[in-house]
Amino acid sequence: MSGIFERVGTLIRANINDLISRSEDPEKMLNQYLMDANNQLIQVKTQVAAAIADEQKLYQRYQENQDASTNWQKKAELAVSKGDDNLAREALGRRNSYQQVADGFKTQYDDQHTQVERLKDALQKLEDKIGEASRKKDLLIARARRADAEASINQTLSNINTASPLSGLDRMEEKVRDKEARAKAYSDLNTDTLDDKFAALESQTKLDDDLAALKSKMGHGSTGTGGS
Secondary structure, three states: OHHHHHHHHHHHHHHHHHHHHOOOOHHHHHHHHHHHHHHHHHHHHHHHHHHHHHHHHHHHHHHHHHHHHHHHHHHHHHHHHOOOHHHHHHHHHHHHHHHHHHHHHHHHHHHHHHHHHHHHHHHHHHHHHHHHHHHHHHHHHHHHHHHHHHHHHHHHHHHHHHHOHHHHHHHHHHHHHHHHHHHHHHHHHHOOOHHHHHHHHHHHHHHHHHHHHHHHHOOOOOOOOOOO
C-alpha cells in the first residue's frame, strides 16, 4: 500500500520538474497535472478506505472470538461451582480455542491498525502536496506568461534592430540629399546666363571709364599704367 503513495509522490515531483523544463503550454499542463493528481488522490483514498474497512473487520472478528472465549470462561466457572469437572474441562477447551483465534485476530488487527495509521499520514501529506501545487498554479502560470511576453518583446526588438522598416529612413535621407545636391548644381549652372555675362561686361566697362577719369585727373596719360 505504501508503494502507491511513493509512486504518486514521485509522479508529483517529476511532473513539477517537467513543467519547468518543457516548452509546452504551462497553463494547460498545470491544469492537466492537477487533474491527474486529483484522480490519483481519489484512487489512493479508495485504497485507504479499503484498508480501514479491513481493519474494522479484523477488530470485529477479534471481538467476536474474545466474547466467545469470555463466555466459555463463565460456563467453565459455572460447571466448577456445580462440581462438574468434566463439563468444566470441556468449557475450558472451548474457551482456549476461541481465545487462540481471538489472539490471532488481535495480532492481525494491531498490524493492520499500524498500517492504516501510516497510510492516513501519507494520504494527508499527499493532500498537502496537491494543495500546495494548486496554490502555486496561478503563480507558475503568471511566471510563464511573463516569460512569454519578455521573449516576444526581445524578438520584436531584435527585428527592429536587424530588419526594421525604419531602416529605410536612412536610404530615403540619402536620396533626399542627392536630390538637393542635384538641384543646387542645376541652380549654379542656370545663374551663368547671357544677361549675366552682359551685366558683367557692362560692369567691367564702367570700371575702365572710372579708371581713365582718375588718371586724367591725376595728370596721367590715358594709356599709361605706371606712376608719374
